[in-house]
Amino acid sequence: MSPLSSPAPAVVVRDLVKRFGEKTAIDHVTFHVEAGETVVLWGPNGAGKTTLLRCILGLIRFEGAITVLGCDVLREGKAARGFIGFVPQELGLHGEQTVEEAVTFYARLRRVPPAQALGLLDAWQLAEASHSLVRTLSGGMKQKLALVIALLADPPVLLLDEPTSNLDVRARRELSAVLEQLKTAGRTILFCSHRTSEISKLADRVIVLEQGRKIEEGTPDAVRCHLSERLVLSLTLSPAHKAQAASLLEHHGFTVQLNGTHVWVDVIAGRKVEPLQLLAEAKIPVLDFDIEQAPAERPTPRRA
Amino acid sequence: MMDVTTVWTITRKELRDAQRNRWVTLLAAMFAVLSLALSALGLSSLGTIGITGFGRTAASLLNLVLLLVPLMGLLMGAVSVSAEREQGTLVTVLAQPVTPNEVLLGKFLGASLALMTAISIGFGFSGLVIVRGSGMSQLSVYLNLVGLTLLLGIVHVGIGVCLSVMTRRSATAIGLAVFVWLLVAFLSDLGVMGTSIVLKLTPAQLLWVSLGNPAQVFKLAAIHALHGNLELLGSSGLYAASVLGQWLLPVLALLLVLWILLPLTVAFQIFHRRGAL
Numbered sequence: 141m142s143p144l145s146s147p148a149p150a151v152v153v154r155d156l157v158k159r160f161g162e163k164t165a166i167d168h169v170t171f172h173v174e175a176g177e178t179v180v181l182w183g184p185n186g187a188g189k190t191t192l193l194r195c196i197l198g199l200i201r202f203e204g205a206i207t208v209l210g211c212d213v214l215r216e217g218k219a220a221r222g223f224i225g226f227v228p229q230e231l232g233l234h235g236e237q238t239v240e241e242a243v244t245f246y247a248r249l250r251r252v253p254p255a256q257a258l259g260l261l262d263a264w265q266l267a268e269a270s271h272s273l274v275r276t277l278s279g280g281m282k283q284k285l286a287l288v289i290a291l292l293a294d295p296p297v298l299l300l301d302e303p304t305s306n307l308d309v310r311a312r313r314e315l316s317a318v319l320e321q322l323k324t325a326g327r328t329i330l331f332c333s334h335r336t337s338e339i340s341k342l343a344d345r346v347i348v349l350e351q352g353r354k355i356e357e358g359t360p361d362a363v364r365c366h367l368s369e370r371l372v373l374s375l376t377l378s379p380a381h382k383a384q385a386a387s388l389l390e391h392h393g394f395t396v397q398l399n400g401t402h403v404w405v406d407v408i409a410g411r412k413v414e415p416l417q418l419l420a421e422a423k424i425p426v427l428d429f430d431i432e433q434a435p436a437e438r439p440t441p442r443r444a
Numbered sequence: 445m446m447d448v449t450t451v452w453t454i455t456r457k458e459l460r461d462a463q464r465n466r467w468v469t470l471l472a473a474m475f476a477v478l479s480l481a482l483s484a485l486g487l488s489s490l491g492t493i494g495i496t497g498f499g500r501t502a503a504s505l506l507n508l509v510l511l512l513v514p515l516m517g518l519l520m521g522a523v524s525v526s527a528e529r530e531q532g533t534l535v536t537v538l539a540q541p542v543t544p545n546e547v548l549l550g551k552f553l554g555a556s557l558a559l560m561t562a563i564s565i566g567f568g569f570s571g572l573v574i575v576r577g578s579g580m581s582q583l584s585v586y587l588n589l590v591g592l593t594l595l596l597g598i599v600h601v602g603i604g605v606c607l608s609v610m611t612r613r614s615a616t617a618i619g620l621a622v623f624v625w626l627l628v629a630f631l632s633d634l635g636v637m638g639t640s641i642v643l644k645l646t647p648a649q650l651l652w653v654s655l656g657n658p659a660q661v662f663k664l665a666a667i668h669a670l671h672g673n674l675e676l677l678g679s680s681g682l683y684a685a686s687v688l689g690q691w692l693l694p695v696l697a698l699l700l701v702l703w704i705l706l707p708l709t710v711a712f713q714i715f716h717r718r719g720a721l
Contacts, residue, residue, distance in 0.1 A: 197539050200719045222541035232532035234457075236464050248453040249540040289536075 148210065150175040150297050150328040151196060156204040158191055158352075165191045166202070167352040175296070178319075178329040180339050182363070183349035189332040190229065192349070193299050196330070197221060208297060222250075225290030229301040229332075231282045235275030239266055239285060242274055243292070250293040260288050280311030287318065298322065300331035304338065308376060308402075309430040316341060337432055373405040373415055376428035385424050389415055407431075450542050451550045458554020462520065471516045472562030476569055478508055483570035487577035498582045501574060502589060502670045509593045509666075510659055513563065514600045515625045520555040521604020522621035526614040535721060544720040545712055552605050552708060559597045567593070588669040588693075595700040596662040599707075600628075603658075606707035609714045632657045647683035654680060658703040665696035 149172040158166040166188045173179045181189045195202045198217030206213045211220035233242055240258060247257030261267045264284055269277060277285065283303065290298060303319070304312040319342055323329060333339060339346055339360050346363045348356040356363045377385055385403055386396045394415060395406040405415045412431060419426055462468045486501030525548070528534040537547055567590045574586060604621055611617040636657075640650050654660040664684060688695050 194535070194721065199535065199538050199721055218541050218543055221539060224539070226536070226539040228532060228535050228539070230532040232534070232536040234461075234533050235531075236461065241460070245453065245457055246540060249450060249537075249542055251449075286536075 148175070149173060150177075150209055151330060152205075152207045153192075153196065154205045156192070156195060156202055156206065158188075158195055158200065158202040165352050166195065168204075169349070169352070169354045171347055171354065171357060173297075173328055173330050175328050176326045177344045178323045178331075178342050179345045179347060180343040180360075181330065181332045181349060182334065182339065182346050183332075184334070186351070187349040188352040189349060190301055191352075193226075193301050193330075193332065196299060197224060197226060222293070223295055224297045224299055225292070225295040227283075227286045227290050227298075227300045227303055229303075229305060231286050233274045233282060233286060233289075235273065237274050238271050239274060239277070240270040242285065243288065246289045247292050252292050257292050260292065264288050278311070279307050280314065283307055283311060283315055284318075287315075297328045297330070300329070302332050302334070304333070304335060309374070309428055312430075335432055371407050371412065372432055373407050373412060374430045374432065375403045375405065375415070375419075375426055377403055377424070377426060381424045384422075385419055388418060388422055388424070392418055446543070446546050446549060450546045451553065454537075454542075454547055454550025455554040455557065458524070458551055459558050462555065462558030468516075468520060468558060468562065471512070471519070472565065475508070475512050475516065475562060476566040478512070479505055479566040479570040480573060482508060483573040483577075487573065498574060498578045498585075499670065501570075502582075502586070505570065505589065506663070506666050506670070509589075509596065510663065511629055513559075513593055513597045514628050514659060515622075516562065517555075517559055517597045517600025518604040518607075518621035518625050519618065520559055521552070521601040521606075522608050522617040523614050524551040524555050524605055525608040526611050526617040529612065529721065530614050538720055544715045547720070548605070548609070548711060548715055552601060552711075555605070556598045556601045559601055560594050563593055563597055564590070585670060589666055592662055592666050592669065592697070592700070595697065595704070596658065599658045599662075599700055599703040602704045602707040602711075606711040606714075609711045628657060628659045632660065636660075647679040648687075650680040651684050655699060658700060661696055661699045661703065665693055665700070668692055668696070 151173040153169060153171050156166050156169045157164065169188075169192065171179075181192060183189055191200070194200050196206055196208065196213060198206070198213035198220055201214070208220040209223045211223065213220040234245075237245065239261065243257050243261060244254045247254050258270070261270055264287075266281065266284060266288065269281060274282065274285065287303075290300075300319075304315055307315060316338060319329065319331075319338075323342060329342075331342075343360050345358065346356075346360050347354055348363055375385070382398060382403055386398055389396050389403075389405055392414075397404040407415065416426060416429065482504040483501050486504050487498070525534065528537070534547075538544060567586075571583075571586060571590075575583065603624060604617075607620045607624065608614075608617045611620065636650070636653055639645065639653065643649075645653065654664070664681065667681070668685070685692055
């Protein structure tokens with residue numbers, strides 16, 4: 141693979157346009173990512189972040205030009221993808237493979253000796269799960285496995301699509317720490333996120349996307365006005381209590397969204413504890429909670 | 445230029461997936477049990493042993509093949525791409541240093557090899573029963589039938605893969621596969637019969653219409669391989685035999701190969717034009 145400290149930009153996106161029929165998903169977007177830099181793509185759902193990453197991987201056709209370490213992704217897609225490790229949002233791993241089979245399969249596609257690849261399982265504390273089926277792993281373990289697969293051939297560029305979106309609080313913190321290590325090691329990282337905590341901690345630069353257009357680009361401090369100031373209380377509840385909790389909180393005027401194992405409640409700074417008190421009074425156990433700034437697309441709280 | 449190692453890596457994964465797939469196992473087991481039962485019954489009924497017994501068995505096997513093998517091939521092909529697309533695993537595979545065509549070819553070969561294994565196991569059991577009942581005299585004829593059946597299976601895997609590439613959801617791909625199977629296995633025969641009566645087709649026209657269905661091509665080839673003539677198929681069969689003479693079997697086998705290439709070419713084109721995702 142190419143050296144991590146190449147003087148030329150690692151990723152160059154020039155006048156990118158992607159249309160799906162009548163709809164323009166990406167509208168004349170231009171930016172670059174320097175080698176060793178960590179850049180975050182920020183924007184609400186439908187802003188075009190995932191489409192942009194798929195264009196960089198050369199998986200979909202587009203107008204404009206994209207190069208990764210000098211390789212045109214449409215003309216030399218295979219070579220360009222050789223420089224990239226990718227973690228998709230939905231962790232697209234084959235559930236019926238064992239962890240060992242999954243790593244061996246992707247190692248063969250990357251021409252990495254399987255024995256060397258399996259050594260990574262030890263380094264990432266996945267060795268004990270090597271004979272488990274991928275579908276039986278926890279969200280955090282799956283995310284780790286997806287990262288191991290992305291890092292198999294030690295690629296100089298990492299693309300991550302909302303890497304922490306399906307994780308619980310603990311797994312999210314673990315992953316953030318791993319990403320920090322990779323950043324310190326000089327890896328070029330481009331990832332989509334809507335969590336301001338990750339952006340403050342990891343990003344050298346933020347590119348703000350809205351409806352397929354780049355509306356701002358700069359350091360996290362420079363683009364702070366585009367990042368939401370609202371807070372979200374993320375509650376982890378047992379599946380049996382989720383609907384009851386959502387109904388109770390909505391009854392008390394909170395805006396609630398169900399997301400996997402989580403219930404997201406929009407709150408303002410002075411009333412963060414109120415949903416917890418309401419749930420405690422109703423004897424609905426809260427397994428875990430976290431507070432973060434709201435993603436840009438989420439609606440304003442009704443009452444809180 | 446395709447990379448053989450990449451294609452083989454994907455082929456091996458597909459084979460392993462097929463081994464784990466309950467539907468594939470069920471269909472393979474059904475084919476094995478039915479072909480074994482038909483062979484045993486065909487050779488034992490009425491106490492007939494020898495060529496007549498083999499002929500009856502082979503005819504029964506032919507009907508079983510025409511019914512089950514296209515369905516197996518179509519279903520295995522239909523889920524190959526659409527299921528991965530739906531589960532989000534296709535994007536992870538395509539994000540590796542591979543080309544979409546390598547992935548598609550690997551998937552086609554994997555599904556084909558899995559089907560060939562299932563067919564070979566079924567035919568293996570019934571072959572043992574046939575050899576035990578009627579000796580080795582009909583072995584070459586039987587092997588011809590096995591070879592043609594493998595070709596028929598691969599044709600339908602190719603059609604299934606094409607349907608899979610065209611659809612976003614695996615349920616849609618499976619629905620289309622079942623529709624094509626009904627068309628191939630049942631409606632085509634009825635359609636050709638009806639058309640020939642209404643339009644008063646000549647034997648030559650009837651033959652050309654039949655060749656539009658790969659199952660009919662297989663039937664022509666298999667009956668010729670088993671009986672040495674096509675009298676069973678009436679005027680169009682006789683016409684085919686008279687026009688093609690000794691080239692009949694090679695030409696029909698070649699047609700089946702073309703039937704493999706045609707849907708695959710369409711699938712590659714769709715993958716290329718629409719994008720693999």
